[in-house]
Amino acid sequence: MDADGVKQPLLSKPLDSTQTDKKELKRSRFRRCKSAPLAEAFPQEADLNGSNQRSQSILGNLHPSFKRVAIILGFYLGFGTLCLYLMGNEIDGEKTNDLLDAVYFCIVTMTTVGYGDLVPGSVLTKLLACVFVFSGMALVGLILSKAADYLVEKQEILLVKALHLRNKVGPTEMLKKIETNRVRYKCVTALILLLLLIVAGTTFLALVENLDIVDAFYCACSTITTLGYGDKSFSTKAGRVFAVFWILTSTICLAQFFLYIAELNTENRQRELVKWVLSRRMTNVDLEAADLDDDGVVGAAEFIIYKLKEMGKISQEDVSLILEEFDDLDVDQSGTLSVSDIALAQPS
Numbered sequence: 001m002d003a004d005g006v007k008q009p010l011l012s013k014p015l016d017s018t019q020t021d022k023k024e025l026k027r028s029r030f031r032r033c034k035s036a037p038l039a040e041a042f043p044q045e046a047d048l049n050g051s052n053q054r055s056q057s058i059l060g061n062l063h064p065s066f067k068r069v070a071i072i073l074g075f076y077l078g079f080g081t082l083c084l085y086l087m088g089n090e091i092d093g094e095k096t097n098d099l100l101d102a103v104y105f106c107i108v109t110m111t112t113v114g115y116g117d118l119v120p121g122s123v124l125t126k127l128l129a130c131v132f133v134f135s136g137m138a139l140v141g142l143i144l145s146k147a148a149d150y151l152v153e154k155q156e157i158l159l160v161k162a163l164h165l166r167n168k169v170g171p172t173e174m175l176k177k178i179e180t181n182r183v184r185y186k187c188v189t190a191l192i193l194l195l196l197l198i199v200a201g202t203t204f205l206a207l208v209e210n211l212d213i214v215d216a217f218y219c220a221c222s223t224i225t226t227l228g229y230g231d232k233s234f235s236t237k238a239g240r241v242f243a244v245f246w247i248l249t250s251t252i253c254l255a256q257f258f259l260y261i262a263e264l265n266t267e268n269r270q271r272e273l274v275k276w277v278l279s280r281r282m283t284n285v286d287l288e289a290a291d292l293d294d295d296g297v298v299g300a301a302e303f304i305i306y307k308l309k310e311m312g313k314i315s316q317e318d319v320s321l322i323l324e325e326f327d328d329l330d331v332d333q334s335g336t337l338s339v340s341d342i343a344l345a346q347p348s
Contacts, residue, residue, distance in 0.1 A: 076139055080106040080132055090125045093118035096237045104240040110136020111251045113223055116230030140252060183264045190257040197250040198224065204246070205232075209239050224250045270312065277310045292319070293335070 084091065084102035094117045095101050105118045109132045120126040198220050205216035211232060219232035234243040290298045290306035298306075308314045329337055331344040 072139065076110070076135065077103065077106055080110075083128055084125075087122070087125055087128070090120070090122040091118055092121040094235055096235075096240060100237060100240055103244055104234070106132065106136075107244050107247055108228075109133050110140065111247055112137065112226045113228040113247060113251070114226075114230075115228050115233040117233045117235065140255075183260060183267050187257070187260040187264055190253060190260055194224075194250070194253050194257055197246065197253055201246055201250065204239070204242055205234075208242070209234060209236060220250075223247060224254050226251055274311050277307060292323070 081099070081102045084105055085099055088095075088098045088102065091101070091105065101118060108115060108118070109129055112133060120129045198217075201220035201223065202213070202216045205211045205219050206213055209216070209219075211219060215232055221227075222229055222232070234240045286306070287298055290302050292302050292305065305314070305319060309316065309319070326337070327333075329341055329345045331341050334341075
């Protein structure tokens with residue numbers, strides 16, 4: 001807070017050019033905050049296979065636990081299986097075992113594969129199928145996709161280690177590479193898992209369902225893409241047991257892969273925009289737009305905010321809301337905040 005009551009710029013004026021050490025210290029203040037963990041405090045010999053607390057906290061904040069996913073999925077499949085099992089006589093098609101067919105029909109419905117080998121045969125089962133397909137799609141989109149995302153991210157470190165097998169990369173450098181190329185690693189990992197699932201499904205259909213290799217590959221692809229023509233499907237007990245797990249995993253994996261492709265495209269466009277903003281020369285018009293407090297001087301904070309707005313990181317509405325909060329906290333209207341301002345701004 002200023003003693004003379006004169007409004008000051010957002011950041012203090014730069015120091016003399018001779019004081020290089022102080023300038024470096026000032027720059028370091030922009031890179032750190034007291035609440036953020038220091039990079040030097042990161043353990044250099046941390047275990048990258050799961051004991052690293054930083055990576056665990058990131059994953060824990062982004063994704064639900066497997067326990068929660070299992071409870072929701074178990075409730076959905078349990079309720080659906082019970083209803084379809086009790087109405088097994090009202091379902092038409094190729095049947096193997098009443099309980100297995102109920103689970104299989106529930107999975108095929110929720111993933112929208114719809115082979116047609118089992119179909120509702122009454123008004124009640126048709127209405128029940130309509131309920132299951134909408135609730136199943138919501139479940140896949142909101143819960144199971146996050147679980148699949150969790151599984152993919154758990155493999156990121158292994159992928160980075162494999163790509164840099166010949167280079168000795170420390171834990172800090174490893175995490176930096178993961179953060180920088182996170183979406184790209186997701187795409188690669190999801191693609192590898194998708195190819196493995198296609199191979200596994202094709203092999204199983206050829207060996208267990210006795211389909212030739214072309215029909216097996218055709219059935220696997222039509223299932224993963226939820227096309228489900230119905231001319232080729234799982235008709236044996238072993239096949240339907242396999243299908244219960246394989247269909248659910250493969251369809252979600254494909255959806256995640258396309259999601260990562262779209263995310264990667266958006267990220268690349270954002271990087272191109274950032275590169276263009278940083279390489280563009282400042283003009284007098286830009287300087288005037290960056291002067292938030294209209295004092296004729298653009299400080300470091302104002303310059304950073306202006307650049308972030310150009311990059312699309314923040315909007316003018318965000319800046320206005322933050323400035324409103326600043327004005328509310330700046331009780332003496334000095335243009336700076338101090339401990340006394342915070343104390344006076346607090347409700348009694």
